[in-house]
Amino acid sequence: MSNKYDFLIVGAGLYGAVMAQELKKKGYKVLVIEKRNHIGGNVYTENIEGIDVHKYGAHIFHTNDETVWNYINQFADFNHYVNCPIAVYNGKLFNLPFNMNTFYQMWGQSEPNKVKAIIASQRQEVDGQATNLEEQAIQLVGRDIYETLIKGYTEKQWGRSCRELPPFIIKRLPVRFTFDNNYFNDCYQGIPINGYTSIIENMMTDIDLHLKTDYFENRDFYNDMCEHIVYTGPIDQFFDYCYGPLDYRSLRFETEVLDMENYQGNAVFNFTDTSVPYTRIIEHKHFNFGKQKKTVISKEYSEEWTLGKEAYYPVNDDKNQAIYKMYLQKTKNLDHVSFGGRLGDYKYYNMDQIIKLALDASSKL
Numbered sequence: 001m002s003n004k005y006d007f008l009i010v011g012a013g014l015y016g017a018v019m020a021q022e023l024k025k026k027g028y029k030v031l032v033i034e035k036r037n038h039i040g041g042n043v044y045t046e047n048i049e050g051i052d053v054h055k056y057g058a059h060i061f062h063t064n065d066e067t068v069w070n071y072i073n074q075f076a077d078f079n080h081y082v083n084c085p086i087a088v089y090n091g092k093l094f095n096l097p098f099n100m101n102t103f104y105q106m107w108g109q110s111e112p113n114k115v116k117a118i119i120a121s122q123r124q125e126v127d128g129q130a131t132n133l134e135e136q137a138i139q140l141v142g143r144d145i146y147e148t149l150i151k152g153y154t155e156k157q158w159g160r161s162c163r164e165l166p167p168f169i170i171k172r173l174p175v176r177f178t179f180d181n182n183y184f185n186d187c188y189q190g191i192p193i194n195g196y197t198s199i200i201e202n203m204m205t206d207i208d209l210h211l212k213t214d215y216f217e218n219r220d221f222y223n224d225m226c227e228h229i230v231y232t233g234p235i236d237q238f239f240d241y242c243y244g245p246l247d248y249r250s251l252r253f254e255t256e257v258l259d260m261e262n263y264q265g266n267a268v269f270n271f272t273d274t275s276v277p278y279t280r281i282i283e284h285k286h287f288n289f290g291k292q293k294k295t296v297i298s299k300e301y302s303e304e305w306t307l308g309k310e311a312y313y314p315v316n317d318d319k320n321q322a323i324y325k326m327y328l329q330k331t332k333n334l335d336h337v338s339f340g341g342r343l344g345d346y347k348y349y350n351m352d353q354i355i356k357l358a359l360d361a362s363s364k365l
Contacts, residue, residue: 004225005031005208007365010215011232013041014351015341017203018358019230023365024207031226032204033213038197039204042312043351045195049257049294051285052195056310057251057300058268058282059196062186063352069188071355075202078190081287084181085268088276089148095181096270097174098141098149106144112177118142136167141175153272156279157302158249158315166317191287228365232341234311235327243326246346247319248311254278254299263295277301314346338365 007023009016012034020030038044042056060083063069072078087094095101103115122142130136133154137146150170154162158169174183182189192199215222216237223229231238236246267286271278278299285295305311314320324346331339340361342349349357 005029006227007031007230008033008222008226008228009230009232010222011041011341011343012036012039012200012204012209012211013232013341014043014200014354015344015358016041016230016232017200018355019340019362020207021203022359022362023230026362026365031208031210033210033215033222035212035214037212039209039211040197040200042310043196043200045197047195048296050292051290051294051296052288053255053284053296053298054196054282054287055253055255057253057298057312058280058287059351060184060189060191060287061351062184062189063350064186064188065352065356066188068352068355068359071359072199072352075199076192076194079193079288081191081267081289082189083183083268084266085183085270086266087149087153087270087272089152089272090275094149096149097176097181097183098145099174099176099181100179101181102145102149106148115177119145130167132163133165133167133170134162136170137162137173140170140173149272151272152274153270153279156274156277157313159302159304193288227336229337230361231337231339232344234343235324235331235339235346238337238339239327239330243323245307246323246327247315247317248305249313249315250303250305250309251312252301252303254301256297258295258297260295261291261293263297311343313348314342316347320346 006028007030009020009030009032012032016032020032023030043059044055045052046055060081061072061078085096087096094105100110100112100115104110107118109115109118119142122144123139125143126135126138130139137150151162158165174185263283264281267283269281271280278301280300282298282300283295285292338361339345340357341354
């Protein structure tokens with residue numbers, strides 16, 4: 001069979017959409033296939049009761065990269081949403097990220113120097129280099145904050161004791177000694193006014209797209225109809241799990257439409273004690289300052305991943321990194337296949353990082 005397309009892109013998420021857009025601009029003929037029944041990958045939003053519902057968890061766009069910000073703004077208008085999550089621990093509320101509001105709620109202290117002294121005192125519990133997440137957290141913010149706002153949430157999220165988790169997971173935790181509830185330090189932040197799905201639709205205008213199409217069910221057929229493959233799925237699946245499957249954490253969502261205007265008054269509530277089985281409740285309308293008569297909430301549960309479930313967070317421990325490196329080595333022998341995205345690289349990325357990686361990769365093809 002003669003080649004019909006220059007590029008086959010496996011996956012219609014953000015990475016695949018940027019690649020498709022950029023390769024089309026270069027004059028290539030591109031086909032995108034997607035096993036789900038919708039585009040957008042995990043940034044997909046669905047309109048329910050006039051509200052853009054983040055079907056695969058909250059996505060807040062933020063970046064310090066002006067090039068990426070200008071790029072994404074070609075495809076959407078963004079609002080001025082600022083991420084200021086609230087943590088709930090045994091019925092008490094705390095502001096996130098850790099800042100002077102949090103410390104006042106914790107200790108009744110409003111003076112930065114006194115707060116620093118408390119944390120410095122509690123840090124002494126861990127001497128030397130942190131060897132696990134618990135030690136790293138205590139070195140950053142002390143025992144009180146760790147026990148109240150980190151331990152339970154993290155252990156629910158990862159399904160493991162904090163003493164079993166690597167320290168790097170929490171190294172970039174924002175800690176401020178100002179009264180600033182903005183979770184991100186980035187210059188640019190917001191939510192697309194018409195939802196993330198509209199961004200992907202605009203990127204993929206006039207590009208051939210097949211939904212509900214699993215690459216692995218007809219692999220030889222698709223390989224034969226293109227010159228080059230851009231693969232954004234799980235790297236271990238591409239190689240038929242020859243070194244065994246990589247580990248992930250998965251998520252489950254319970255979404256409800258409620259007959260009220262306002263359920264919790266904020267887009268994101270984190271539940272940091274283990275007596276509550278879910279990690280977060282998202283009230284979607286607050287991302288776009290909605291005034292609808294109803295509201296939509298999603299309870300987010302973290303769970304172990306097994307084959308067939310959606311893979312969300314790679315478990316980048318030593319065992320899995322060693323397996324990933326073996327798969328990565330196999331990619332070096334495939335000149336006609338490019339791997340990318342969260343699953344292709346076995347690495348968690350923010351949305352701006354995905355865009356930057358796709359722009360860089362497309363420029364080399």
